[in-house]
Amino acid sequence: MRTQLKDVTKDTERAEVIGWVHEVRDLGGLSFYILRDRTGFLQATVVKKKAPETVIECAKSISRESVVRITGAVKATEKAPGGREIIPETMELISRAETPLPLDVSEKVLAEVDTRIDNRYLDARRPKVGAIFKIRSAVTHALYDLFFSEGFINIHSPKVVAAATEGGTELFPLAYFEKEAFLNQSPQLYKQMMMSAGFEKVFEIGPIFRAEEHNTTRHLNEATSIDVEVSFADHNDVMDLLERAVVAAYANVEKTCSDELELFDIDFTVPKSPFPKITYAQAIDIAAISIDEGIGYGDDLSTAAERAIGEEMGQHYFITDWPTEIKPYYAMPFEDNPEVCKAFDMMHPRMELSSGAQRIHQHDLLVEQIINKGLSPESFEFYLKPFKYGMPPHSGWGMGMERLIMTMLDLPNIREAVLFPRDRHRLTP
Amino acid sequence: MRTQLKDVTKDTERAEVIGWVHEVRDLGGLSFYILRDRTGFLQATVVKKKAPETVIECAKSISRESVVRITGAVKATEKAPGGREIIPETMELISRAETPLPLDVSEKVLAEVDTRIDNRYLDARRPKVGAIFKIRSAVTHALYDLFFSEGFINIHSPKVVAAATEGGTELFPLAYFEKEAFLNQSPQLYKQMMMSAGFEKVFEIGPIFRAEEHNTTRHLNEATSIDVEVSFADHNDVMDLLERAVVAAYANVEKTCSDELELFDIDFTVPKSPFPKITYAQAIDIAAISIDEGIGYGDDLSTAAERAIGEEMGQHYFITDWPTEIKPYYAMPFEDNPEVCKAFDMMHPRMELSSGAQRIHQHDLLVEQIINKGLSPESFEFYLKPFKYGMPPHSGWGMGMERLIMTMLDLPNIREAVLFPRDRHRLTP
Numbered sequence: 001m002r003t004q005l006k007d008v009t010k011d012t013e014r015a016e017v018i019g020w021v022h023e024v025r026d027l028g029g030l031s032f033y034i035l036r037d038r039t040g041f042l043q044a045t046v047v048k049k050k051a052p053e054t055v056i057e058c059a060k061s062i063s064r065e066s067v068v069r070i071t072g073a074v075k076a077t078e079k080a081p082g083g084r085e086i087i088p089e090t091m092e093l094i095s096r097a098e099t100p101l102p103l104d105v106s107e108k109v110l111a112e113v114d115t116r117i118d119n120r121y122l123d124a125r126r127p128k129v130g131a132i133f134k135i136r137s138a139v140t141h142a143l144y145d146l147f148f149s150e151g152f153i154n155i156h157s158p159k160v161v162a163a164a165t166e167g168g169t170e171l172f173p174l175a176y177f178e179k180e181a182f183l184n185q186s187p188q189l190y191k192q193m194m195m196s197a198g199f200e201k202v203f204e205i206g207p208i209f210r211a212e213e214h215n216t217t218r219h220l221n222e223a224t225s226i227d228v229e230v231s232f233a234d235h236n237d238v239m240d241l242l243e244r245a246v247v248a249a250y251a252n253v254e255k256t257c258s259d260e261l262e263l264f265d266i267d268f269t270v271p272k273s274p275f276p277k278i279t280y281a282q283a284i285d286i287a288a289i290s291i292d293e294g295i296g297y298g299d300d301l302s303t304a305a306e307r308a309i310g311e312e313m314g315q316h317y318f319i320t321d322w323p324t325e326i327k328p329y330y331a332m333p334f335e336d337n338p339e340v341c342k343a344f345d346m347m348h349p350r351m352e353l354s355s356g357a358q359r360i361h362q363h364d365l366l367v368e369q370i371i372n373k374g375l376s377p378e379s380f381e382f383y384l385k386p387f388k389y390g391m392p393p394h395s396g397w398g399m400g401m402e403r404l405i406m407t408m409l410d411l412p413n414i415r416e417a418v419l420f421p422r423d424r425h426r427l428t429p
Numbered sequence: 430m431r432t433q434l435k436d437v438t439k440d441t442e443r444a445e446v447i448g449w450v451h452e453v454r455d456l457g458g459l460s461f462y463i464l465r466d467r468t469g470f471l472q473a474t475v476v477k478k479k480a481p482e483t484v485i486e487c488a489k490s491i492s493r494e495s496v497v498r499i500t501g502a503v504k505a506t507e508k509a510p511g512g513r514e515i516i517p518e519t520m521e522l523i524s525r526a527e528t529p530l531p532l533d534v535s536e537k538v539l540a541e542v543d544t545r546i547d548n549r550y551l552d553a554r555r556p557k558v559g560a561i562f563k564i565r566s567a568v569t570h571a572l573y574d575l576f577f578s579e580g581f582i583n584i585h586s587p588k589v590v591a592a593a594t595e596g597g598t599e600l601f602p603l604a605y606f607e608k609e610a611f612l613n614q615s616p617q618l619y620k621q622m623m624m625s626a627g628f629e630k631v632f633e634i635g636p637i638f639r640a641e642e643h644n645t646t647r648h649l650n651e652a653t654s655i656d657v658e659v660s661f662a663d664h665n666d667v668m669d670l671l672e673r674a675v676v677a678a679y680a681n682v683e684k685t686c687s688d689e690l691e692l693f694d695i696d697f698t699v700p701k702s703p704f705p706k707i708t709y710a711q712a713i714d715i716a717a718i719s720i721d722e723g724i725g726y727g728d729d730l731s732t733a734a735e736r737a738i739g740e741e742m743g744q745h746y747f748i749t750d751w752p753t754e755i756k757p758y759y760a761m762p763f764e765d766n767p768e769v770c771k772a773f774d775m776m777h778p779r780m781e782l783s784s785g786a787q788r789i790h791q792h793d794l795l796v797e798q799i800i801n802k803g804l805s806p807e808s809f810e811f812y813l814k815p816f817k818y819g820m821p822p823h824s825g826w827g828m829g830m831e832r833l834i835m836t837m838l839d840l841p842n843i844r845e846a847v848l849f850p851r852d853r854h855r856l857t858p
Contacts, residue, residue, distance in 0.1 A: 002661060018661055020627060020819055038629045065819040095790060097819040121815040124626035133628070137583040144573045154566040156653045156830070158849045159588065159636050160601070160612070162856040172589070174603045174612070176650075177640070181856055183589070183603070183612075190849065193858070197553035198449055199562070200467045206635060207588050211606070221605075224585045232431060232447055361524060382858060386550040390449055390494040390526040401585070420587045420619065427591040427610055429622070429811065 002069075006039035010076040010084045017042060017086065018069045018094065020125060021062055023106050031059060034081070035068070038130065043080035044070050044088050051088065058091040065097035065105055065122070113415055120419060120429060131260035132416060135253050136405050142252035143205065143226060146245055152201040152228070157190035159183060159207060163382055170211045172221075183209035186398060188330075189383055191229035192359060195394040196386040203228045205401070215424040217413040218351055220402060222422035229396035235332075235342040235358040238395040239318055242346055242354055243273045246316060249404065266410045271316045275346070278313070279321040286312050298323055303351075310349030319345045329369040331357040346399070348407040356397025363387035431498075435468035439505040439513045446471060446515060447498045447523065449554060450491055452535050460488060463510070464497070467559065472509035473499050473517050480517065487520040494526035494534055494551070542844055549848060549858060560689035561845060564682050565834050571681035572634065572655060575674055581630040581657070586619035588612060588636060592811055599640045601650075612638035615827060617759075618812055620658035621788065624823040625815040632657045634830070644853040646842040647780055649831060651851035658825035664761075664771040664787040667824040668747055671775050671783055672702045675745060678833065695839045700745045704775070707742070708750040715741050727752055732780075739778030748774045758798040760786040775828070777836040785826025792816035 003015045019035030019042065033044040046059050062068060072089040103111060103119040105126055110116065116123040123129050147154070160176060161184045171182040187204050194202045208225040226245070230238055250270040253261065261268050278286075280297075283305075287295050290308035295301075301309070301319075309319075324333050324341040331343040343357035360366045366387055367377045377384065405417040415421040420429060432444045448464030448471065455461075462473040475488045491497060501518040532540060532548040534555055539545065545552040552558050576583070589605060590613045600611040616633050623631045637654040655674070659667055679699040682690065690697050707715075709726075712734075716724050719737035724730075730738070730748075738748075753762050753770040760772040772786035789795045795816055796806045806813065834846040844850040849858060 018821070036627070038627050067819045067821045095819050095821060098817045101818060121622040121625035122818060124623070124628070130627065133584065134582060137581075140583045141573070141577050144570070148570050152566075153563060154569045155562065155848060156636070158651055158851055160638065160651050160851055160856065172603055172605060174601055176601060176856060177642070177853055179856055193550040194553070194848070196550040198465070198467050198559065199553070207585070209589065213606070222587055222589050388527045389530060389551060390496045390524050392447070392496045392524060419584060419623070422587055422589055424606055427589065427605060427608055 004039040005035060005037045005042045008042055008074055008082075008084060008086065010074075012074040012084070014071070014073055015086060016069065016071040018067065020105075021064050021066050021068060021097075024062065024064055032080075033059070033062065033068075035070070036125070036127075041081045043077075043085040044072075044091075045077075045080075045085045046088060046091075052090075055088045055091045058093055059088075061096075062093060063097050063099050065101055065125070066093060067095040067097075068092060069094055113413055117415060117421060117426070118429065124419070128263040129416075131257070131263050132405065132409060132411070133419060134260050135257050135409065136401070136417065138253050138256050139249040139401070139405065139408075140205065141256075142248045143203075143245060145252075146248045147201075147203045147228070150201065150241075152203045153194075153199050155187075155190070155194060155199075155202045155204050156206065157184070157187040157204055159209070163379075172209050172211045185210050186225070187227050188229075188396070188398070191227060191396055192391075192394065193386050195229055195231045195361075196389065196391045198231075198392075200231045201228075208398075213424060217415075218403065218406070220414055220418060220421055220423060224401035224418070226399040226401055226404075227396070229394055231392040231394045233358075233395045234393070235320070235344055235356065235395050238356055238358075238397055239277075239320075239344055239346070240274075242356065242397055242399065243275055243316075245399070246275075246346075246353075246404070247271060247273055250408065253408065264409050268408075275316045275318055276313065277318040277320050278309075280319055280323065280340075281321065283309050283319045298326065300326060306347065306351060310347060310351075313347070314349060316349075316353075317347050319347060324369075327357065329373045329375065330359050330366065332360050333369075342395075344397075346397070348403070350407050351403060353403050353407065354397050354399035356395065358393070358395040361387065361391045361393045363391070433468040434464060434466045434471045437471055437503055437511075437513060437515065439503075441503040441513070443500070443502050444515060445498065445500040447496065449534075450493050450495050450497060450526075453491065453493055461509075462488070462491065462497075464499070465554070465556075470510045472506075472514040473501075473520075474509070474514045475517060475520075481519075484517045484520045487522055488517075490525075491522060492526050492528050494530055494554070495522060496524040496526075497521060498523055542842055546844060546850060546855070547858065553848070557692040558845075560686070560692050561834065561838060561840070562848060563689050564686050564838065565830070565846065567682050567685050568678040568830070568834065568837075569634065570685075571677045572632075572674060574681075575677045576630075576632045576657070579630065579670075581632045582623075582628050584616075584619070584623060584628075584631045584633050585635065586613070586616040586633055588638070592808075601638050601640045614639050615654070616656050617658075617825070617827070620656060620825055621820075621823065622815050624658055624660045624790075625818065625820045627660075627821075629660045630657075637827075642853060646844075647832065647835070649843055649847060649850055649852060653830035653847070655828040655830055655833075656825070658823055660821040660823045662787075662824045663822070664749070664773055664785065664824050667785055667787075667826055668706075668749075668773055668775070671785065671826055671828065672704050672745075674828070675704075675775075675782075675833070676700060676702055679837065682837065693838050697837075704745045704747055705742065706747040706749050707738075709748055709752065709769075710750065712738050712748045727755065729755060735776065735780060739776060739780075742776070743778060745778075745782075746776050748776060753798075756786065758802045758804065759788050759795065761789050762798075771824075773826075775826070777832070779836050780832060782832050782836065783826050783828035785824065787822070787824040790816065790820045790822050792820070 022036040023034040287305035331341040346354040402417040451465040452463040716734035760770040775783040831846040
């Protein structure tokens with residue numbers, strides 16, 4: 001029965017529509033109601049002298065952002081959005097919105113991020129905000145399609161865990177019946193156990209939790225991670241896969257979200273593969289020239305360094321050949337130069353999107369590296385056990401969904417890329 | 430270079446293969462190594478008088494469940510699995526498995542569930558166990574395809590929350606910086622907020638957490654929930670969708686997992702739609718005849734009652750028209766008979782798989798129902814606010830992924846349907 005608003009055209013004769021009242025303009029004898037649904041807008045025009053009494057009664061009582069159902073004839077008109085309007089013959093208030101609204105949905109200028117997120121159910125009615133999440137869903141769609149088409153097994157790893165993979169920092173503690181537990185900061189160990197189990201190619205798109213205290217525009221304490229792990233693959237193989245994933249995500253957005261993209265003032269282009277690769281040493285050289293603070297081989301890349309290198313590169317790129325010392329213990333050192341390891345970061349000019357590596361699959365080398373990092377193998381017993389019984393060579397990566405969306409749409413704050421962000425100070429809604 | 434084992438046929442001339450050593454049989458002059466990868470098995474045959482010295486050296490040192498790479502000629506033979514064998518010309522130990530193994534992978538009889546899950550990375554090497562998770566992945570695949578093809582938006586709702594939707598029972602508490610938080614037991618409120626935001630059709634497949642103390646073969650404390658919510662839809666519309674989802678899941682398993690299904694001693698058939706519907710009152714009548722304990726209108730359905738009704742029904746079915754009193758406050762009462770509500774359960778003969786309802790979208794009716802349940806509207810302020818500003822009519826459901834898999838494959842214990850189960854006593858691996 002009901003027609004979506006985008007499907008009401010100049011050639012439609014009659015329609016039944018349901019939508020939110022985006023705008024009301026009452027000119028006395030004539031009043032206009034701009035309806036909105038997830039597909040678009042439609043003007044309803046009520047001429048008081050001609051409209052049925054029931055329509056006039058209903059129209060009088062309508063507040064902005066209420067939900068109404070209208071049936072009537074559709075007419076072409078130059079003056080209305082989309083070149084057509086509906087003339088209500090019946091009009092029914094389905095759900096009234098109280099006044100005043102906590103947030104003005106029709107206002108062009110966006111309110112502060114905090115006010116918007118406090119009222120996300122209203123904020124996300126704005127076409128541009130809704131578009132972010134349609135695009136995010138198109139990205140998810142592309143990724144599931146890609147991984148399934150390449151024979152990956154989708155896994156669901158536990159989020160409540162007894163111990164930490166990365167050495168125990170920055171975990172949220174939890175009361176699990178009589179025990180202490182933690183929220184998992186990465187599915188990596190579980191992906192690796194599935195390599196041991198012979199699953200060969202696994203992926204998971206799910207929540208990760210990091211109790212980092214810094215409150216920036218590019219960190220979240222609960223985020224969505226896109227994680228893959230592949231057996232009998234080296235770091236180059238999974239860099240290729242990562243490139244395919246990013247390109248597939250952009251390509252699907254280009255293909256399915258052209259209306260949504262028009263709402264953003266961006267130059268949207270599907271990144272070209274192959275992405276250029278520079279070594280960590282080259283990256284440091286670029287940064288050293290461009291930034292004021294000193295930086296040298298062995299240093300982490302600061303935000304300023306990432307920006308300087310990104311400006312130089314001007315597109316998605318990889319940083320490879322990292323010093324073994326500054327990457328996690330599980331990154332595979334090069335056989336002929338163990339000071340350097342088969343880890344990589346995949347970068348957008350604005351920031352890091354993904355980290356990955358060929359992992360160490362040899363139990364004894366892993367123990368050695370844990371000791372080299374000043375950690376105790378005893379506290380990694382749980383992690384180490386699967387490496388004793390036939391762990392194949394494997395590689396993998398994790399990519400932040402929110403950063404992928406944020407950089408794709410040039411959003412100023414990562415909180416824009418998640419419906420209900422969680423940060424140091426925010427637990428609601 | 431490397432060929433997957435199922436792709437090595439009688440007609441293959443030469444191959445390079447990698448696999449786990451599933452079985453070793455040493456007959457003196459002749460030894461057999463059954464290799465296994467995620468696609469199948471292949472026998473490698475070493476004739477000591479003929480094989481290269483390097484192969485004999487390597488073969489001697491090989492323990493079961495080690496990972497080896499073999500290159501050689503392939504020959505047809507009646508005596509080997511799949512009617513072919515590989516004669517190693519090179520053989521390389523990639524990753525040694527220590528002996529003894531904590532779990533015997535080749536043994537036909539499965540160990541106790543607890544031992545198996547403690548060593549899941551070995552347990553999941555068993556073809557039948559691995560098959561469960563390939564089938565689970567095929568189910569996930571079918572669901573994503575279905576929801577995307579029907580225009581749903583995939584959302585990721587927060588798992589760390591400040592308050593409870595269902596009234597605050599059975600939540601895991603969490604230390605979130607200086608605040609107390611909880612793990613979310615259902616994405617329902619977040620799905621409903623997206624209805625308010627006009628997203629119209631949303632789905633999420635993600636973790637839910639319930640601190641229920643009972644330790645049974647069909648409850649988990651961390652589970653994967655398949656959740657949908659649809660605006661302008663009533664309970665009948667979303668029951669139809671639920672039916673499509675179950676049928677699509679089974680159909681994709683039938684289509685893509687025939688090898689895996691053969692490992693189960695089950696009569697696998699795609700359920701026929703439409704699923705029969707019985708009212709709660711009819712369900713009680715059936716149960717009352719069949720079970721010893723007394724049961725009457727207004728009672729919850731006990732496990733015994735569910736079984737009795739399931740036996741009578743013999744297939745997937747819906748129970749509709751529940752008493753408003755025993756369903757959650759947000760279920761929509763029938764307009765002409767508010768003692769009964771538009772809630773439903775979708776049942777497999779063995780157990781409940783899904784609950785859903787048309788939800789109350791009217792703020793004042795929701796407040797009334799919260800009071801009727803003896804709850805305080807003040808403590809639901811956070812939940813109620815989005816209902817004040819144009820909430821459309823909507824309906825939805827949640828279905829347990831593990832129960833769907835457990836009933837599909839007739840698994841005795843729900844722990845079999847999840848890689849790393851979490852229960853009252855289990856937090857590892």
